[in-house]
Amino acid sequence: MKKANQTLIDDLTEDLQPIRPVRASHGALWVAGAALLTIALVALLLGVWEGVTSATASPFFFITNGLLAALGGAAAWTVVRMANPQVGNSAGPTLWSTLILAIIPASAIITQAVHGGLGEVMTDEHGLDCALQGTAFGIITAAVLIVWLRRGAPVSLPAAGTLTGFAAGAIGTFAYGLACPIDTLPHLAIWHCLPVGFCALLGRFAVPGLIRW
Amino acid sequence: MQQDEPTLARLMAAAQTGDRAAYRTLLTEVKRWLEQYFRRRVAPQQLDDLVQEVMLAMHNKRATRDTSRAFLPWLAAIARYRWLDHLRGVYRSQEQSMEDADFVAPGEEDALYARLSLDRLLVQLPDKQRSVIDLVKICGLSISEAAARTGQSESLVKINIHRGLKRLTSLVEKAN
Numbered sequence: 385m386k387k388a389n390q391t392l393i394d395d396l397t398e399d400l401q402p403i404r405p406v407r408a409s410h411g412a413l414w415v416a417g418a419a420l421l422t423i424a425l426v427a428l429l430l431g432v433w434e435g436v437t438s439a440t441a442s443p444f445f446f447i448t449n450g451l452l453a454a455l456g457g458a459a460a461w462t463v464v465r466m467a468n469p470q471v472g473n474s475a476g477p478t479l480w481s482t483l484i485l486a487i488i489p490a491s492a493i494i495t496q497a498v499h500g501g502l503g504e505v506m507t508d509e510h511g512l513d514c515a516l517q518g519t520a521f522g523i524i525t526a527a528v529l530i531v532w533l534r535r536g537a538p539v540s541l542p543a544a545g546t547l548t549g550f551a552a553g554a555i556g557t558f559a560y561g562l563a564c565p566i567d568t569l570p571h572l573a574i575w576h577c578l579p580v581g582f583c584a585l586l587g588r589f590a591v592p593g594l595i596r597w
Numbered sequence: 598m599q600q601d602e603p604t605l606a607r608l609m610a611a612a613q614t615g616d617r618a619a620y621r622t623l624l625t626e627v628k629r630w631l632e633q634y635f636r637r638r639v640a641p642q643q644l645d646d647l648v649q650e651v652m653l654a655m656h657n658k659r660a661t662r663d664t665s666r667a668f669l670p671w672l673a674a675i676a677r678y679r680w681l682d683h684l685r686g687v688y689r690s691q692e693q694s695m696e697d698a699d700f701v702a703p704g705e706e707d708a709l710y711a712r713l714s715l716d717r718l719l720v721q722l723p724d725k726q727r728s729v730i731d732l733v734k735i736c737g738l739s740i741s742e743a744a745a746r747t748g749q750s751e752s753l754v755k756i757n758i759h760r761g762l763k764r765l766t767s768l769v770e771k772a773n
Contacts, residue, residue: 392649393624396656402615403660468663469674471713473770537658539678539769597658 411464411532415551418528419456422521422559430563445567448488448576449558455481455580456525456554463529463547467536478547485554485577492573501570511575514564519579522556526587533595541592549587553580606668613659627652627672634676638715639683640737651679673713677769680715684734685762718768726761729754734762 426432435441458481465473496502505511529548538544557576564576605626611619631648639647654675662671719727725747732743733754744751 389628389645389649392652393621393628396624396652397617397621399656400612400615400617400620403613405613405664406661408663468661468666469671469678469770470663470666471670471673471677471770473674535660537654537661537675537678539674540767542767597654 406467406536408461408465408468411467412461414528414532415460415464415525415555418525419460419555419559422524422556423562425524426521426559426563430560432562433565435565435567436562442567442569444569444572445561448569448572449561451481451485451488452554452558452561452576452580455485456551456558459547459551459554460525460529463544463551464532466538466540466544466547467533469537469539473540475543475547478550482550485580488569489573489577492570496570505570505574508566508571508575510566511571514560514566514571514575515579515582518557518560518576519553519583520556521560522552522554522583525555526552526591530591530594533591534597537597538595541596542588544595545591546584546588548591549584550580552587553583556583602667602669606664609659609662609668610664613662613664624652627655630669630672631676634673634713634715635680638680638719638735640735643683647679647683650683651676654679670713674770677715677718681762681765681769684730684765718765718771721768721771722761722764725749725753726757726764729757730761730765733758 433441435445455478458477462475462478492505493502496505526548529551533544533548557580561572561576566572605623608619608623608626612623628648631651632644635644635647651672655672658675662668719730722730728747729743729749732738732746733740738746740751740754743749744754747754749757
């Protein structure tokens, strides 16, 4: 049986201890640490491609990876803020970043389909390897965000899961992208951008059960 | 006396530093606010349980209150979250239905309250989903009674409840 309201108030008051507030700025530092650790791991395990260090990679390479970093940052920031529930919270920045990033695979698919090169891109022998490695490097960010959300009080669990997937996939793929020497638009669009959508889908179904409170 | 948002925010900030007197005052006000908040959207016999669940949740998650932001939207987000959990768990109530009960409509009808209210969530649903959630989850009717009342088949009532709750889950933090 539930305690009477006044008894509950007495008990909760008695139980009160000073606490350290969960601050979004701390969460942002956690994510920044996870992203740096991921980049360091990629550099250590795979090495950074010289096209990056000498700035000779194609413009598509820098545009795609820049957009992946922007999406990762926007999604991660939204997730961090979801630990502090609030009527009025919005995932607007992530939505816009996702739409902008989606232009790349959409353009690639349309142009390749028109010119008959889609089959060649889909059978790219390095493609699946890139997609899997990018996704795998996202695990560090995903773990950090899940721990952060468990400390907090997320109230929009499916959205938090989806955005965790977006953030982890985008940051992992961005970091892995620094080691990938293939800088053509079709490869980047299909094998670096589309897996981020897969990560979001995975997050939508796998994460809510881990952060429910 | 009903406390205003700045006062509640100040009491909460003091509570986060361990001020028990402030916390006791805050909890008393929060209880009153929650009773008003849920009154039209929960069967009367379940009101106390739900208010207590939210107060416990608020206590356990008090670290997540961001002192740079307003207090009531934070409390309302937790209240909506627990209310949806409550709706998912409630089927037919064997006790007094809400329709038979006397209740007082919320007195606080200012802009902030309206923005945070549960009605603001429910109006986002299509009529068919809203009506069956209202009948089954809030008023405590059985699936067959709700089907007879709305003219929907029993399986459609179940589907509409499922879809409606899913939609509400995605709207917990929505303000407009």
